[in-house]
Amino acid sequence: MSNLLEVNQVSKNFGDFKALNNVSISVPKGSIFGLLGPNGAGKTTLIRIINQITMPDSGTVILDGESLNAHHIKDIGYLPEERGLYKTMKVGEQALYLAQLKGLSKAEAKERLKYWFERLEIGDWWNKKIQELSKGMAQKIQFVVTVLHQPKLLIFDEPFSGFDPINANLIKDEILRLREDGATVIFSTHRMESVEELCDDIALIHKSNKILDGKLVDIKRQYKINTFEVGIHAANNEALKAELSQKFDVSLANFRTLEDDLKLNIKLSNGDKPNDLLHFLASKGDVSHFVELIPSVNDIFIQTVKNSK
Amino acid sequence: MNHLPLIIKREYLTKVKNKSFIVMTILSPIIMIALISLVAYLSQLNNDKVRTITVLDESGLASDVFESTDKTIYNVLENMSLHDAKILTKEISSVGLLHIDKVENIDSISNHIKFYSEESPSLSLISDLESKLEKKLTNAKLLENGVDVDMINASRVRVNIAQESYAGEKSSKIDSVVKLIFGGLAGYLLFMFIIIYGNMIMRSVIEEKTSRIIEVIISSVKPIQLMLGKIIGTSLAGITQFVIWIIIGGILMGIVSVIFGIDVQTPQQDMMQQAMSNPELNMELQNAFTAFYNLPLLNLVIAFILFFIGGYLLYSSFYAAIGAAVDNETDTQQFMLPIIMPLILAVYIGIFTVIEDPHGTVSTVFSFIPLTSPVVMLMRIPFGVPLWQQLVSLLLLVMSFMFTVWFAAKIYRVGILMYGKKPTYKEIIKWIRY
Numbered sequence: 222m223s224n225l226l227e228v229n230q231v232s233k234n235f236g237d238f239k240a241l242n243n244v245s246i247s248v249p250k251g252s253i254f255g256l257l258g259p260n261g262a263g264k265t266t267l268i269r270i271i272n273q274i275t276m277p278d279s280g281t282v283i284l285d286g287e288s289l290n291a292h293h294i295k296d297i298g299y300l301p302e303e304r305g306l307y308k309t310m311k312v313g314e315q316a317l318y319l320a321q322l323k324g325l326s327k328a329e330a331k332e333r334l335k336y337w338f339e340r341l342e343i344g345d346w347w348n349k350k351i352q353e354l355s356k357g358m359a360q361k362i363q364f365v366v367t368v369l370h371q372p373k374l375l376i377f378d379e380p381f382s383g384f385d386p387i388n389a390n391l392i393k394d395e396i397l398r399l400r401e402d403g404a405t406v407i408f409s410t411h412r413m414e415s416v417e418e419l420c421d422d423i424a425l426i427h428k429s430n431k432i433l434d435g436k437l438v439d440i441k442r443q444y445k446i447n448t449f450e451v452g453i454h455a456a457n458n459e460a461l462k463a464e465l466s467q468k469f470d471v472s473l474a475n476f477r478t479l480e481d482d483l484k485l486n487i488k489l490s491n492g493d494k495p496n497d498l499l500h501f502l503a504s505k506g507d508v509s510h511f512v513e514l515i516p517s518v519n520d521i522f523i524q525t526v527k528n529s530k
Numbered sequence: 531m532n533h534l535p536l537i538i539k540r541e542y543l544t545k546v547k548n549k550s551f552i553v554m555t556i557l558s559p560i561i562m563i564a565l566i567s568l569v570a571y572l573s574q575l576n577n578d579k580v581r582t583i584t585v586l587d588e589s590g591l592a593s594d595v596f597e598s599t600d601k602t603i604y605n606v607l608e609n610m611s612l613h614d615a616k617i618l619t620k621e622i623s624s625v626g627l628l629h630i631d632k633v634e635n636i637d638s639i640s641n642h643i644k645f646y647s648e649e650s651p652s653l654s655l656i657s658d659l660e661s662k663l664e665k666k667l668t669n670a671k672l673l674e675n676g677v678d679v680d681m682i683n684a685s686r687v688r689v690n691i692a693q694e695s696y697a698g699e700k701s702s703k704i705d706s707v708v709k710l711i712f713g714g715l716a717g718y719l720l721f722m723f724i725i726i727y728g729n730m731i732m733r734s735v736i737e738e739k740t741s742r743i744i745e746v747i748i749s750s751v752k753p754i755q756l757m758l759g760k761i762i763g764t765s766l767a768g769i770t771q772f773v774i775w776i777i778i779g780g781i782l783m784g785i786v787s788v789i790f791g792i793d794v795q796t797p798q799q800d801m802m803q804q805a806m807s808n809p810e811l812n813m814e815l816q817n818a819f820t821a822f823y824n825l826p827l828l829n830l831v832i833a834f835i836l837f838f839i840g841g842y843l844l845y846s847s848f849y850a851a852i853g854a855a856v857d858n859e860t861d862t863q864q865f866m867l868p869i870i871m872p873l874i875l876a877v878y879i880g881i882f883t884v885i886e887d888p889h890g891t892v893s894t895v896f897s898f899i900p901l902t903s904p905v906v907m908l909m910r911i912p913f914g915v916p917l918w919q920q921l922v923s924l925l926l927l928v929m930s931f932m933f934t935v936w937f938a939a940k941i942y943r944v945g946i947l948m949y950g951k952k953p954t955y956k957e958i959i960k961w962i963r964y
Contacts, residue, residue, distance in 0.1 A: 236960050269947075272749040273749075274745070274748055274749060274947070294749070294750055297749070299745075299746070299749040300746075301742075301745040301746060301749070303742045303745055304742055304743070304745065304746060305741040305742030305743045305746075306741065306743055306746075307544070307737075307738075307741060307743055308737075308741050309544070309548070310544065318536070318540055319746065319747075319750070321533075321536055322533055322536065322747065322750035322751055323750050363746075366746070
């Protein structure tokens with residue numbers, strides 16, 4: 222699978238402040254790409270460079286095999302973190318205007334807007350002014366405006382902020398559907414659970430530098446801690462715990478079981494195989510729970526950022 | 531992709547459809563006309579009031595000066611003490627009492643004239659009385675010294691210097707007044723236009739920042755396109771408003787003068803009647819008309835359009851940049867001063883220096899400096915400015931407005947994405963290098 226977007230060695234300075242330092246990322250076609258990083262890391266600057274809002278000091282950006290240029294504006298849909306709409310303009314007029322700025326003809330824009338407004342059940346808002354709508358309602362319109370021109374690349378900066386859980390879910394489903402239809406999505410967010418759920422690839426930016434990137438599964442494998450969460454019902458729980466403590470690195474775990482089970486986190490050392498542990502446990506009692514602990518993106522995020530300091 | 535027409539259209543329509551804009555457009559001329567009518571009506575009232583002045587002339591020198599007119603009645607008292615005269619004056623609610631004491635001779639009379647009144651009288655009343663007395667007493671004095679007053683009057687010579695340029699254009703004093711009015715009107719119009727619609731542009735930029743739509747927009751269009759679209763769209767809305775003002779104002783003026791015809795027109799009609807009856811004034815009125823036709827009208831109109839556009843673009847790009855630099859309108863104050871200063875300077879130079887000497891060093895220099903040139907040059911042109919001067923000034927203006935648009939676009943580009951803090955001048959200068 223080829224890459225839709227390639228950012229090569231991009232640097233950007235604002236006066237004496239280095240906002241991006243030789244950052245490179247590759248976004249595979251049809252993927253959902255998570256752009257992560259603490260506040261002020263440089264994510265927004267990178268996104269603005271991709272949107273041609275700011276120009277990089279050095280480095281190149283390739284979109285769909287071509288160096289970034291003016292006609293790419295219609296290939297990108299961007300939902301900025303700092304977003305809003307003209308408060309006193311009517312919803313329909315406004316959406317038409319923004320769609321025309323993205324190069325759609327008026328008739329085409331109208332047709333597609335009707336489709337989307339029906340889909341999201343907001344058809345009767347056409348003649349309302351934005352200031353009469355709630356924040357969540359305005360966000361829906363903003364979302365429609367972002368995707369209306371069917372861009373190849375969608376960039377969402379904190380897309381779920383301002384949505385209630387029901388609408389957030391609705392939008393999430395729409396994003397997944399857009400990906401099915403062939404769009405590539407870049408996600409910039411602090412909400413790690415949505416990254417976990419949606420992203421195929423991630424890049425982590427910290428203090429203007431990219432400190433981690435790759436496929437999410439690969440990264441998780443890389444950060445694996447060889448620890449298993451175990452629940453077992455033995456004849457003598459205390460004796461079993463003492464026996465296990467001699468062989469492995471053991472700590473008490475906290476989860477719910479139906480019986481009065483022994484609950485432990487067991488860390489294997491490098492040579493040990495999970496199967497051996499399972500065999501050993503099975504010989505001692507009834508195993509009710511055996512799960513490998515996979516580091517969450519949140520853990521990886523915090524750990525990597527801490528390590529880089 | 532060129533989105534400029536689309537942006538201009540949106541800016542124009544949003545402005546024009548805005549309720550307060552519509553209300554202002556319709557109400558302003560109505561209020562203006564209403565105010566003018568009110569003032570005209572009130573001054574009429576004031577004029578209609580008849581005032582009574584009591585005069586007690588104990589010297590017997592000046593009693594015959596005071597002839598009552600429609601508006602002023604002189605109540606000349608005789609054989610009465612000053613005390614009684616005062617009481618009488620109060621009783622008949624006269625404006626005041628003019629008292630001329632008994633004197634030995636005319637020389638000492640000026641120390642013996644007094645005006646008694648409840649409230650201090652108006653300046654015009656006093657000077658009117660003074661001139662009446664002066665004339666009378668001077669004549670009396672001349673007579674006393676054996677001078678024939680009729681002979682003096684007969685010997686008086688009036689001089690009115692006719693002016694003519696080398697090219698043979700005739701002009702007169704009234705000419706300068708007409709030129710001044712036209713120049714002043716053009717300059718002042720530009721000044722007002724810049725302040726009103728410059729502010730409108732600024733507000734519209736700030737609105738885009740506070741509503742946070744700006745980043746959505748500039749991911750589709752170049753900031754400079756957005757800025758130019760805003761400036762042009764708002765200007766078109768401004769011109770629309772001006773034209774409607776003139777039309778409504780003209781119609782209302784017509785209606786008002788038909789209904790209250792005499793009320794509003796009185797001063798002009800009086801002048802006309804006076805002019806008809808007075809050959810000298812009639813001449814001057816004719817001069818005024820010739821002066822108007824002698825104005826370099828074509829030059830004036832073309833120069834007005836060009837300098838108006840140039841000056842307006844120059845200043846409005848500054849307004850746009852300020853709007854981009856700040857988050858809300860209250861923060862604009864510190865940046866407004868450097869814009870308003872040259873504008874006010876231009877108007878003052880226009881009013882004081884151009885009248886004094888339209889081709890003097892000060893007016894000439896300031897009609898070249900781009901920030902003041904639109905206003906000052908527009909005021910100078912009626913007095914005849916050599917074509918090369920106009921062209922050089924215009925060229926400088928165009929060059930500097932291209933520079934300021936570029937400069938403002940730089941500030942604009944960075945400023946619109948800066949939220950939450952009020953920048954200093956130093957920071958703004960830094961943005962230009964981003």
